[in-house]
Amino acid sequence: MKIKQIQDEIIDEFAMFDDWMQRYEYMIDLGKSLPLIDEKFKTDEYLVNGCQSKVWVKAELVNKQIVFKADSDAIISKGIIAILIRVFSHHEPNEIIEANTDFIDKIGLKDHLSPNRANGLSSMIKQLKLYALAYQTKINNE
Amino acid sequence: MKKNIHTNIDQIRNDFPILKRKVNGQNLIYFDNAATSQTPQIVIDSIADYYSKYNSNIHRGVHFLSQEATDAYEKSRVKFQKHFNADNSYEIIFTSGTTHSINIVANGFKKILKKNDEIIISQLEHHSNIVPWQMLCEETGAKIKVIPIDNNGELIIDKFENLLNSKTKLVFVNHVSNALGIVNPIKHIIKKAHEFNAIVLVDGAQATPHMKIDVVDLDVDFYVTSTHKICGPTGVGILYGKEKWLNKIPPFLGGGEMIDQVTFEKSTYAGLPNKFEAGTPNISGVIASGIGIDYLNSIGLEEIYKYENELLEYATKELLLIKDLKIYGFSTKKTSVISFNVGNIHPYDIGSILDKFGIATRTGQLCAQPIMDYFKIPGTIRVSFSFYNTKEEIDKFIKALHKAILMLS
Numbered sequence: 001m002k003i004k005q006i007q008d009e010i011i012d013e014f015a016m017f018d019d020w021m022q023r024y025e026y027m028i029d030l031g032k033s034l035p036l037i038d039e040k041f042k043t044d045e046y047l048v049n050g051c052q053s054k055v056w057v058k059a060e061l062v063n064k065q066i067v068f069k070a071d072s073d074a075i076i077s078k079g080i081i082a083i084l085i086r087v088f089s090h091h092e093p094n095e096i097i098e099a100n101t102d103f104i105d106k107i108g109l110k111d112h113l114s115p116n117r118a119n120g121l122s123s124m125i126k127q128l129k130l131y132a133l134a135y136q137t138k139i140n141n142e
Numbered sequence: 143m144k145k146n147i148h149t150n151i152d153q154i155r156n157d158f159p160i161l162k163r164k165v166n167g168q169n170l171i172y173f174d175n176a177a178t179s180q181t182p183q184i185v186i187d188s189i190a191d192y193y194s195k196y197n198s199n200i201h202r203g204v205h206f207l208s209q210e211a212t213d214a215y216e217k218s219r220v221k222f223q224k225h226f227n228a229d230n231s232y233e234i235i236f237t238s239g240t241t242h243s244i245n246i247v248a249n250g251f252k253k254i255l256k257k258n259d260e261i262i263i264s265q266l267e268h269h270s271n272i273v274p275w276q277m278l279c280e281e282t283g284a285k286i287k288v289i290p291i292d293n294n295g296e297l298i299i300d301k302f303e304n305l306l307n308s309k310t311k312l313v314f315v316n317h318v319s320n321a322l323g324i325v326n327p328i329k330h331i332i333k334k335a336h337e338f339n340a341i342v343l344v345d346g347a348q349a350t351p352h353m354k355i356d357v358v359d360l361d362v363d364f365y366v367t368s369t370h371k372i373c374g375p376t377g378v379g380i381l382y383g384k385e386k387w388l389n390k391i392p393p394f395l396g397g398g399e400m401i402d403q404v405t406f407e408k409s410t411y412a413g414l415p416n417k418f419e420a421g422t423p424n425i426s427g428v429i430a431s432g433i434g435i436d437y438l439n440s441i442g443l444e445e446i447y448k449y450e451n452e453l454l455e456y457a458t459k460e461l462l463l464i465k466d467l468k469i470y471g472f473s474t475k476k477t478s479v480i481s482f483n484v485g486n487i488h489p490y491d492i493g494s495i496l497d498k499f500g501i502a503t504r505t506g507q508l509c510a511q512p513i514m515d516y517f518k519i520p521g522t523i524r525v526s527f528s529f530y531n532t533k534e535e536i537d538k539f540i541k542a543l544h545k546a547i548l549m550l551s
Contacts, residue, residue, distance in 0.1 A: 028550065
């Protein structure tokens with residue numbers, strides 16, 4: 001599935017809920033299916049800057065596609081990174097770099113987050129795209 | 143005539159327009175008073191009044207408005223002198239806040255401190271009472287010694303007394319810990335420090351909203367606070383200093399108002415308090431702060447302490463009924479602040495959900511990382527009550543907390 005298709009799927013899922021509480025609960029549930037980063041990588045090196053709670057992300061290139069794994073010490077942050085990873089993982093670097101992130105506004109995620117958390121969300125997206133950029137540069141140089 | 147808060151609570155709440163606000167569709171419950179207390183209408187009006195009627199620069203115009211503004215500004219100084227029972231009004235310096243006040247003193251000791259002199263601070267300090275001293279030590283070669291805390295979050299006073307010696311020059315301690323709400327025995331600390339001729343600065347930012355401070359009785363050398371925690375606007379702080387110390391330390395900022403004579407060879411400084419109030423101060427803010435302290439005194443700090451203590455006891459009792467909830471900071475002497483965590487749930491998660499219910503709390507390290515490191519936690523959720531809060535609000539908060547825990551477990 002293309003990134004855009006996954007985003008549309010998530011937009012549809014969030015549209016089913018009437019209030020913020022259900023959206024939060026759904027997000028927390030999504031966090032539980034997050035592909036977890038190995039404990040040994042929960043170090044400063046993999047920490048996303050700009051989040052007030054701790055969020056670690058690691059990327060690997062598998063069959064030309066980037067596979068992300070992550071974890072967080074806060075449950076809501078874990079839900080947020082899980083949504084992002086569902087969107088961005090298992091795609092080629094170029095597709096990730098060029099992906100539009102409008103879906104965030106469409107699911108109303110930012111409206112439901114405190115300013116600190118919304119900043120953290122932007123930092124997470126930036127971090128995922130930076131990984132993609134780094135792998136793309138590596139591929140171009142090979 | 144002091145007010146009974148219980149019988150006047152509706153009228154008191156009515157004095158604070160912000161309490162009528164809806165947040166996320168719910169009635170606002172404001173439990174972040176330790177960060178900033180809300181502002182009564184008369185204080186808000188006084189700011190509009192200043193700009194509508196007598197906005198002008200103080201201490202330098204001969205014209206009518208300037209005189210009126212100067213009088214109001216200086217009247218505010220006298221109000222704070224009386225409130226803190228200072229000997230002289232010029233021992234009250236207006237600053238931009240507690241942090242600014244602390245920095246004036248820290249900067250003032252740059253030339254006085256020598257290498258290997260010692261500064262004592264406590265493990266309970268707010269970052270603003272740690273960083274300026276670290277900067278001072280870097281410049282002077284003085285060393286920082288730390289008063290440790292015990293598992294309840296209380297200062298270990300024996301250890302403090304052991305730290306004192308002839309090299310101790312300064313002692314800095316908060317009157318009340320911002321993170322835990324524990325009231326420190328500052329009178330004893332000041333007395334012991336003075337036995338070694340050490341100078342004591344007390345950060346009173348978390349004490350002044352809850353109790354009457356008498357700087358003469360405490361015999362404190364410097365006492366600092368911010369007026370946005372005592373019904374005033376943001377951007378105004380107080381630095382009380384004993385006259386002899388204020389005369390000894392140099393000014394922090396150079397500029398207008400703080401000078402006596404200026405030539406290109408040398409300028410001489412003005413006397414107190416102007417020496418520390420360079421440039422155009424926050425005139426409307428200082429005047430409004432004076433109105434704020436009048437408002438607080440019209441209710442009475444004794445009554446406030448009593449009422450807030452009831453809220454503290456009630457909320458503590460209700461919180462402790464919740465499974466896996468841990469409160470940080472136990473002491474018989476506490477202000478209306480509760481710092482807690484529930485199981486392994488991250489404080490940000492709980493704070494985010496409470497916010498959706500219109501409840502304002504503080505979450506995180508609370509600008510007091512050394513305390514969080516001591517308890518080995520990423521932070522806490524802090525609720526802090528003011529005299530306009532009610533038991534009904536606490537009930538709603540407990541209900542919302544239960545829902546949050548259910549969602550996050």
